[in-house]
Amino acid sequence: MSESGVPHWPGAADPANSADEAWLTAIAQAAAGDSQAPLELLVEYLTLLADAAISGRRPGEHELAIVRELGRRAAEQGIPAGRVVDLYLSAAWRMWRDLPDVVPYRDRDTVRASAQAVLRAVGEAIAVLVDSYQVATQQLIRQEEALRRELVDDLLRGDPDVSRMVERAEPFGLDLGRPHQVALAAPADGLTDGDTAAGMLERFILDRFGDREVLVATKEGLLVVLIPATAPSAAPRTVTKGVGELIHDALVRHRAGRAWRVSTGRAYPGSYGIARSYEEAREALTLAERLQFDTPVVDARDMLVYRVLVRDQAAIVDLIQAVLVPLTQARGGAEPLLKTLEAYFATGEVATEAARRLNVSVRTVTYRLTKIKQLTGHDPGDPAQRFALHIAVLGARLLEWPAHDLATGAAAHS
Structure with missing residues (x-):
């Protein structure tokens, strides 16, 4: 024993x-x-x-x-x-x-x-x-996350070694020969370590579109979503329409009360196309923030005119100086008049709706519009003059004028 x-x-x-x-x-x-x-x-x-x-x-x-x-x-x-x-x-x-x-x-x-x-x-x-x-x-999870982050970084950067990128993308089910688009999601409160939104969003995209070629990662405080523009079957399925709205709705449902802004780039084929779509989505997100858009979803297509403004800053500075600088002579400065113009243009030149949005009386709106006409010589109610005013207001928001000096703002955003 x-x-x-x-x-x-x-x-x-x-x-x-x-x-x-x-x-x-x-x-x-x-x-x-x-x-x-x-x-x-x-x-x-x-x-x-x-x-x-x-x-x-x-x-x-x-x-x-x-x-x-x-x-x-x-x-x-x-x-x-x-x-x-x-x-x-x-x-x-x-x-x-x-x-x-x-x-x-x-x-x-x-x-x-x-x-x-x-x-x-x-x-x-x-x-x-x-x-x-x-x-x-x-x-293994940490290793896969590291590989995923490295792959996403290189894809968004446009790594010139295409053959190596194809090889690295294969384990994640990505066919870089197909068109892909990039969507970015920015939470108002920022992303923290251990945030569960990325995992939830990847499962949602896979369930919604039934496609293996989906990659969700985090980069510089943003959620990055890489999604194919067509299904792998012979019959193409466009997914660009409504993708931003679907992503935004899923994120809002994931945690009620959390505010998100989502931007989507256009779809392009190849690894360079992914980098291009990412740049478009990132620029659309930046422009929406600088223009103080209240819409939670922006599409790169809708931001093309604003990209033109940003890329010709010398011309937009000249336009602001010629059209809007006289507003600084008003009592209270240019800012209240700029906000009035923004609301007026955003509501289709309807003074009553602009007043509601600004939380002021209709009489105040009409008074300000008259003041704008007197100071600038441009009538917001005249179609030809309204266009110049509208472009100038957009440019002012892009350059953060009058909070920043035009010369300084132009240099900072160039």
Whole structure:
């Protein structure tokens, strides 16, 4: 009788013997078949169980180290944790079921002691297995996130090594030969570490469009969504229409009360097309913020005219100086009159609606419009003069005038 209370008879079953190896192999094959898990994941495990049943010996550190390595290997192979645990439990009960045929237990006490030893060995082995599996899974997730971030960074930057980009994109299911578009989402309160919005959004896009070629990542405080513009089937499916609205709605539902602004670039083929779509989406987001748009979703197509204004800043500065600078002579400065013009143009030149938006009386709006005409010589009600005023107001917002000096603002935004 061993110290643990489990008998160890001379000449009893020894897992090193060929007959016992065949017995353990048969158990392993049956357990692997039932659990649909690789047979090699049971290496050393059944031996330590048999030793525990026969001698009461607890698993050694070197044996548990092997089990720990098997847990890591199972995680790397992508085998579900439940399946691996099921494999170990299935092997354990099969071995215990067959044990009386191998070891001639004499009485109830020896059976009880053997059972305790086996259960303890099973518990220690599975604890080590699961812990190792979880650690390996976390490492794999971090590695995949790092690879994803690097891939997204290089795609958005337009890495010139196209063949290498195609190879790196393949594990993520991206076919860079197809047209893709980029959408950006900016939360009003900023993104923090561990934010769950990215994972939710990726699942939503996959469920909504049923397409594997979706990549969601974070970059510089933004959610970046890379999505194909057509389905992989022969019949193309355009997804550009409404993508921004769908993304915005999903984000708002994910956490009620959180404000988001979403911008979408146009779809282009190839890796360079992804970088181009990203630049469009980023510029649309920036312009919407500078123009103080109240709409939560902006499309690069709708921002083309504003991009023209930004890229010819010398001309827009001249226009502001010629048309709007006289507004600084008004009591209270130019800002109230600029806001009145913005509201007036945004509401289709309807003074009553502009007054409601500004939370002032209609009389105040009409007075300000008259003042604008007097100071600038441009009548907001005249179609020809209204156009110049509208473009000048947009340019002023882009250059953040009058809060910033025109020369300084032009240099800062060039």
